Amino acid sequence: MTLSVLDHALARHLLAELRDRRTQPEAFRRILGRLGALLAMEALRRLPETPRRIETPLEPMDHPVLAAPVPALVPILRAGLGLLEGAMTVLPEAPIGHVGLMRNEETLRPAEYLRRLPHDLPARGALLLDPMLATGGSASAAIGVLKEAGAARIALLVAVAAPEGAARIAAAHPDVPVLAAALDRGLNGQGYILPGLGDAGDRCFGTE
Numbered sequence: 001m002t003l004s005v006l007d008h009a010l011a012r013h014l015l016a017e018l019r020d021r022r023t024q025p026e027a028f029r030r031i032l033g034r035l036g037a038l039l040a041m042e043a044l045r046r047l048p049e050t051p052r053r054i055e056t057p058l059e060p061m062d063h064p065v066l067a068a069p070v071p072a073l074v075p076i077l078r079a080g081l082g083l084l085e086g087a088m089t090v091l092p093e094a095p096i097g098h099v100g101l102m103r104n105e106e107t108l109r110p111a112e113y114l115r116r117l118p119h120d121l122p123a124r125g126a127l128l129l130d131p132m133l134a135t136g137g138s139a140s141a142a143i144g145v146l147k148e149a150g151a152a153r154i155a156l157l158v159a160v161a162a163p164e165g166a167a168r169i170a171a172a173h174p175d176v177p178v179l180a181a182a183l184d185r186g187l188n189g190q191g192y193i194l195p196g197l198g199d200a201g202d203r204c205f206g207t208e
Contacts, residue, residue: 002166002170002174002175002176002177002178003161003169003170003177003178003179003180003183004177004178004179005180005181005182005183006039006042006179006180006181007170008038008042009160010038011035011038011039011181012090012175012181012182013117013130014031014034014035014038014141014181015160015181015182015197016158016195017031017034017193018031018032018035018050018159019151019196021198023203025049025203025204025205025206026047028082028203028204029082029085029204029205031081031084032082032086032200032204033082033083033084033089033098034084034086034132035086035088035159035181035191036082036083036084036085036087036157037084037086037087037089037090038084038131038181039083039086039087039157039158039159039179039181040073040086040087040090040091040127040178041090041156043104043127043155043157043177043179044071044090045072045090046063047065047066047067047068047071048066048067048068048112049065050064050065050066050067051063051064051065051066052064052065055195060153061199066091068125069123069124070091070093070094070122070124070137071091071094071124071127071130071153071155072094072095072096072097072117072124072125072126072127072151072185073088073091073094073095073096073097073116073119073125073126073127074085074096074097074098074099074117074128074129074142074146075096075098075099075128075130075138076099076101076128076129076130076138076142077098077099077101077114077130077169077199078100078204078205079130079131079132079199079200079204080129080130080131081164081204082131082200082204083129083130083131083157083159084129085192087127087129087157090125091127091169095118095120095124097115097116097117097118097126098114098116098117099111099112099114099115099128099146100113100115101138101141101142104202109137110137110138110141110142112141112145115143115145117146117149121122121146121149121150121151121186121192122149122151122152123151124151124152125152125153125155126146126151126153126155127153127154127155127157127182127204128142128143128146128154128156128157129157130142130156130157130158130159131158131159131160131197131200132159132160132161132179132193132196132197132200133158133160133161133162133165133166133178134162134164134165134192134193135162135164135165135187135191135193136164136166136168136169136172137165137167137168139156139163139169139173140156140168140169140173141166143156143169143172143173143175146148147173154173154175154176155176155177155178155179156169156176156177156178157177157179158169158178158179158180158181159180159182159197159200160179160180160181160182160183160184160186160193160196161165161178161182161183161193162178162183162185162186162193162194162207163185164186164187166180166183170189179205184196198208203205
C-alpha cells in the first residue's frame with residue numbers, strides 16, 4: 001500500500017479539533033491550513049537534492065540544494081483549498097494549479113468541471129491536496145488529470161483516509177505516495193468516512 005500516516009503529536013491534536021462537530025468554519029479553515037503545512041513539510045522531506053558550491057562568510061563549501069523546481073500545489077476543488085493555505089506557507093514560490101471535481105451523491109463517481117495547471121508541471125511534479133480520501137474516486141481521477149498533463153512525480157496529501165480509498169489509489173496509481181494525518185475505520189453507506197470529520201468542504205465554507 002502506498003499510504004503512510006503522519007506521526008506527529010501536533011497533527012493529531014489539530015485533527016481532534018477538526019473532527020469536533022462544534023468547530024466553526026473560521027476555526028476549521030485555520031486548523032486545516034495548519035495541518036496542510038505539516039503535511040506539506042513531511043511530503044517534501046525526500047525531494048531529490050544535488051550539491052551546489054556556495055561561499056559562507058568564512059569559507060566555500062558544497063551544500064545540498066533541491067535538484068529540481070519545487071512541486072506545484074494542486075488542490076482538488078473545493079475542499080482542497082482548506083489545505084492549500086498552509087501548504088503555501090511552506091512553498092510560497094510554488095505555482096498553484098486547480099482541479100475541479102464534483103461527486104455525484106448517488107453514483108459516488110467524480111465529474112470534472114475545471115482544469116487549470118502550470119505549464120511546467122512535467123518538470124515540477126505536484127502535491128495534490130484533498131482533506132478526505134473516502135472512496136478514492138475523485139483522488140484517482142485527479143491523479144489521472146495530473147498524469148495526462150505530464151507530471152511524473154505526484155504525492156497525494158489528505159487529512160483523513162479510509163482504507164477503501166487508500167486501496168483504490170494503491171491499485172490504480174501504485175507510483176503515487178499518499179500521506180494522511182489519520183487512517184480511519186471505513187465508509188458508511190453514503191461513502192462518508194467513519195469516524196471522519198464530516199464534509200470538509202461544507203465545514204470549511206459554512207455550506208450544506
